[in-house]
Amino acid sequence: MAIAVCSGSFDPVTYGHLDIISRGANVFDKVIVAVLINSKKNSLFSVEERVELLRQATADMKNVEVDSFDGLLIDYMNKKGAQVIIRGLRAVSDFEYEMQVASINKKLDENIETFFMMTNNQYSYLSSSIVKEVAKYKASVADLVPPVVEEALKRKMAE
Template identity: 50%
Template structure:
């Protein structure tokens, strides 16, 4: 397999996400970062901003593509010609949820596989929800997000007040 899809809301993209993208890219020729519209999660950033942040962070990474999606993940994977889904696992607490999602996807399309990748130890604690919480309290997230997005996040009009 030469293509993989790495889905998520990326609200916002973090250094942990970038770690997983780099690891996936070392295994696959092409990695499509699939940014979920995911209105049910009530993202802090709209889809255009999230796609722009992921594109900025992955600019120059050969074979990495960024696309929004609003369908079943397996349908999106079929659309782009990928049978491999990449998911990140930070901690044991992620495992049960991610396993259920992987089984659900396999029940929808027998040919799909899910590969679980762990970020490096330095990025294992980072999550988008932690970044959003720090942003809401006007804290510095520059050490948690790609440098291409740090200034945008610091000055973002999207950041909510409590």
């Protein structure tokens, strides 16, 4: 059984993330979407909120599981019996960083492969940071995130 992990901060999850997750789920037997716990990052949503939003957004994807982790991704993958890391690329500029990360992961565990997927062109500009910036000014994010995330953003921005 091929198990892949798609990790990130997902603060918040966007349609770009979901595109990569669903396409990965079409390739691998199981995809674990793993929210990285990073105490140094000032996140809008708590880890628990991000996990719940991802669970709701991926509810129709039967071979997708949502989880969170702290520490090295390689350690988490070994704990889960996963063999593949899924990474989405929006632009050439993403590739340079992702190649470095893939190289260190390969050095840490030569049995782990990194699977790069180009994002759908309609999401090539999309990032969680852009979504938060747009939402901050109360502009519509309806075509950027699932409805559950849009509602959560509205509540957060009202606080």
